[in-house]
Amino acid sequence: MSNMNIDKIKEDFPIFKNNPTLVYLDSAATSQRPQQVIDAVNEFYTNYNANVHRGIYKISEEASEKFENVRTKVRDFISAKSEQEIIFTKNTTESINLVMRGWGEKNIKKGDKIVISIMEHHSNFVPWQQLAKQKGAKLEIIDINEEGELKESDFEKIKGAKLLAITHVSNVLGTLNNVNKLCKLAHDAGAKVLVDGAQSIPHMQIDASAIDCDFFAFSGHKMLGPTGVGILYGKEQVLEETDPFLYGGDMISEVHVEESKWNELPFKFESGTPPASSVIGLGAAIDYLGKLGMENIRKHEQIITQYALQKMTEINGVNIFGPKNPEKRAGVIAFTVNGVHPHDLASILDEYNVAIRSGHHCAMPLHERLALPASSRASFYIYNDKKDVDKLCDGIKEAKKIFKVD
């Protein structure tokens, strides 16, 4: 049994007060936010709004202190070694682009090999595809097996690579990749590793030091935080070898007419006024998740996922992608319904106030690999319960009725 009281958790999320019938199954796109996060953002603007790292007056000091406290919270949340390893970005996409521009452009040379997988989100696919083109490097792709897991025989491709860029959890298949093992393989081969943690960090305990990846990228908005803030974790030494890719204020220690010197870590990557209110909101989100306990969250989602897999499989004509074992996946379920296009299904479910995603979920190479023009996706979080799964299943059955498919 889940040891989380979902009805009580739901009370913290004003969106469910204002939309009492909403069944929100699109947390893989963005999560909802609890009142505690909204309050923290509000408090910043109403009580101590000022630019951070700049003023010597009281409220600027307070803003800077609260801002930097969140860096410490993030460090602890992912078990990084120091605050120097935590860089605030806009989102996962910017974090990955920072690595591509700052580390990749400097270190990837003609003929080098970059390895990614077919299940990558576009944000961890396109930067490497473009870098390979720009440098004349090779881009090799780890395929998936029938279960939607990475094909182990393709791990051979990591040999001789300079970089492995891999997702922790697929945003379509839900597959949980063994990134600890992949990091070991890659490091033995002399490659650096970037892990896209956008879909894992909201749902499970992350220990970046134990994973031993060189970079770990994620967004605040999928883990109850505000939009506009993401994180790039990087090992201190690797970050020292990485160039800044956004130039401007705050990232600088000295500027002269002829040349400039970069600020120390992590500030060398944080150019311009940062999204202070969002960072402070992210701090409240981390506190909220910490109180629930990441292990409890993971357990709860496994229970919901198992229930959903079972209930959805019982419906004739529903095809589910990704691993069948809830221990090998996260709470993201992509599926199709024979005779009902995903877009039509999402429209019909919307009539019942059930919000799911339809389309290719920014993973077109994966959809091509699966020979699917589009799929539907339901994803779960801390405010979802079995009743939500039942409403999803009722909606699928209703859609089949409307489209007259058995």
Place this chain on the structure above:
Amino acid sequence: MSSEIYQEFILELYKNPINFGKMENADLHAESFNPLCGDKVEIFVKLNGEKKVSEVKFIGSGCAISQASASLLTEEIKGKTLDELAKMQKEDILQMIKVDLSKNPSRLKCALLSLEVLKKSISK
């Protein structure tokens, strides 16, 4: 809303589209793709001596709205002049599918995909 969208004739056209197929040597031809949902439509038009549509075909895949509106549009344009095609508007499509999608912009895109393809084929 959905029950309004999914009228009997829309579903019928989704399952049994009219003017479905490819055409060799088309005078007008274009295709387009809605990257958000994966809908695809490709239209082929043959013109007669008076520059009127004499034959029209389409192929595509996607949701019921995008595919049914392609059937309706291709049927509607038979016998029309290029000028008349150029003048066709969003409202013409909405009239054909008989539903107000003004509060549903993502579905409106599906409905208008075939019109977009037709316009593209004329401007080529």
